[in-house]
Amino acid sequence: MTGTLPVASPPAEMMIFQLPTGTYLTRAAFAVTGGAFADQRSFASTAILVQHPKGDLLIDAGFGAGADAHIESLPSYRRSPHDRAETASAQLDAVGYDRQRLLGVLLTHSHWDHVSGLDSLDVPIWMTAEERRYAADSTSDSVFDSVSRNHEIREFTIDGPAYLGFPRSLDIHGDGSVVVVSAAGHTTGSIIVFIALPDGRRYAFIGDLTWQLDGITGRLEKPLLMRKLADSDTKQVRRDMERIIALQDRLQVVPAHDARGYVGIPLLVTSPVGSR
Template identity: 65%
Template sequence: MPPLPEPGPWPQPLPAASPPAELAIHHLPTGTYLTRAAFAFKGGSFGDKRHFASSAVLVQHPRGDLLIDAGFGAGVAAHIAMLPRFVRAPHQPGLTVSSQLDAIGYDRHRLLGVLPTHSHWDHVSGLDGLHGTPIWMNAPERRYAATDPDGKVYRSVSQGHEIHEYGFDDGPYLGFASSYDVYGDGSVVIALAGGHTTGSVIVFVTLPTAQRYAFVGDLTWQIDGIRRRVERPWLLSKLADSDPEQLRQGLLRMIAVAGLMQVVPAHDLDSYRGIPLLSARAAGQPDRPRTAPTTTTES
């Protein structure tokens, strides 16, 4: 099965970023579910069983912290039961994000919100333990989550949460047409990718060391999509993606810059390698004022 055409390398300098010295990221794994490579990307083997990650990433910034995705929640079994039978998979839950934060004595007043890469169940299940934490979501994804059948779990776990709606007013970013610079320093930039869901996003993070990460959500389910330049199998794309052509263009953009940063598909456990787990050391940092960057907040 031929791969996608190889795009040329990114021809421009990387966008400027001035991350503060205190900026850090941590991986919070919350469990896995089992699927086969044949269902994850074109050319994958049916005998190759993959443990799909369900994780969150905590971004710590002096102006307030953000969680990228929420992983499995305490009610994950009930959430899976809300799905059509043909998409349910054996799963192994771990500690929820809420439990991991509590275990290190994390001060939740530092948490500006949870930023889902999109609203599918395995990215938002953990909202059930993050009561009082705002959900950061853009307008296209809010509309998708409110009406699409795949937003059923989101609609359940988001009850009672404030919705902090952000827009994309900061122009193109690495080939994506629109973006939002969360802190105004280039350290965390959200780009509208679309394709998987209407408002799915990629979160680009630049550390003080100049190491860059791209948290691409479900642009591809496994890093094979980037390395082999392959999409999801046709039937799975038909079931899972809102706009396959838009998704393909986003995938090609990420392939072009993959040599310049660590690309992290949400469900590829190995792609989180090198990102430290949350530890008590993080809890020892000074409290940070809960001052959100200027955006439009709606309830």
């Protein structure tokens, strides 16, 4: 991409924070094409708090209080050794965060390691109708079904103008600060969330479009077997990866499971705007 980025007018009070909730181990051979079997990657499970005067959102929920049981509920081939940190809910409470500010959890998709933390977050779940159907039809991951009970589901439609090469978008606050696009390849309702901050920094939270930054910087897809097991539409994943690869020099790309992508995003360790 050589043109200017879309105009955004994020309010001066807008901030983002990372809330790491734990990690799990995956061999690089299962993460990126050409990865070494001996190379063990620590996959992050991190929520992002987006603070905005019109209301805050969490991007994904990370590990929850019941993460151990959630992992046990998965097929054996999907279980990995994991280390748990404080849940997103506990991290919010630790800084005295005012939960009334939180509009909900915006899911990049409904796989267990993105939704586990909903078990301790009594807030609406924001997702596309396509992703809701995907989660309902899943036969190998029942975690969303268990943690979403009694939650309000706020379905949204991505029917706005093209954005950074993606054919349709949704501008959450109407100021270009939080823009959602469809990336329906990993799951049938996956999304990417673009963030524009008042200091000029831009981010693309790409969920599981690729599991590691190598996928963007090295143009490396998931290994063939993992593509067949994990992705709903491998051709769509490839198209969306090309779009993000074209943007990598213009903004910070954050694959959900690569801690390197979160570098520079502050931790929620002091009271943010909106604390009691």
